[in-house]
Amino acid sequence: MRVIAGDFKGRQLKAVPGKSTRPTTDKVKEAVFQMIGPFFEGGRVLDLFAGSGSLGIEALSRGMDYGIFVDKHPKAIHTIQENIQTLKLDQYAEVFRADAHRAIKAAAKRELKFDLILMDPPYGKVDYVKLIDEMMELDLLNTGGTIYCEHDPTEKLPNEQTGLSLVKQENYGGTIGITIYRT
Template sequence: MRVIAGVRKGQALKAVPGSATRPTTDKIKEAVFQSMGPFFDGGNVLDLFAGSGSLGIEALSRGMEQAVFVDKQGKAIHTIKENLKTVRMEDRAEVFRTDAYRAIKAAAKRELIFDLILLDPPYKKVSYTKLIEEIIENNLIKNDGIIYCEHDPNDELPDQNADLTIMKKENYSNTIAVTIYRFNTQL
């Protein structure tokens, strides 16, 4: 596992020990970041269910200014901190050990708004519809912001609607699919 592009291109990253997390492959990471916009010009990223922090670190390497990493596993938090230190980006990140829904509420209280939100929860354990509704209701996503969902191909995700446009939906195997939304509020 490594950083694919940007200022830390090629930097190796550690995976979380054990089998509780499933890292996004470099091939998938490269494909999805190309479709979201290969590079960013500043902005904030929220990496919920961060695991090793690989996706959030990729976003930082590609130009995001600040990142918030959230995971509820101690091993994941330790790995994220190690990876941030390895890529010398600790000063551009906050790392929290908590549940995703608590993290959403805490971010809302701090009035944080994100340009990119990365969702890669354990498969079959989380309702993407409920999670995305919570993100929108708590005003965490910027207008024209992107919500990335990595999921089992059989998972039900929200349909395109007045607020969400599907930018990309692709199955990478019979166990991994990605859906990317753009949030457009009709104010």
């Protein structure tokens, strides 16, 4: 697993040990960032269900100013912290061990807003519609902001979501579904 493009292009990232996470492949990551970026002129990224932090780190490498990484598993938190330290991104990132609902409420309490929200949870374990509705209710997404959802390809996310437009919905190789929304 590596950073695909930007300031940290080609740098290796550690994966979370064990089988509890399913890293986004480099090929899918490249395709996704071509759709949502491919590069950014600043902004904030929220990487929920961050795993190794690969997606959020990719966003930072491509120009986002600041990233918040959230996962509830201790091994994932440790891996994210290692990857951030290796790339010397400590001053551009925060890492929190929390469940997604608690994390977005905490972000709202801090009056944080994001330009990109990345969601790649364990398949079949998250109600995307409920979580996205909650984020929109808490006003976490800046105007022109993007929400990226990675999901089981058999799961179909709605074409319409409160305050959002569907940008892209696609399956990759029969193993990964992606849905991208924008305000």
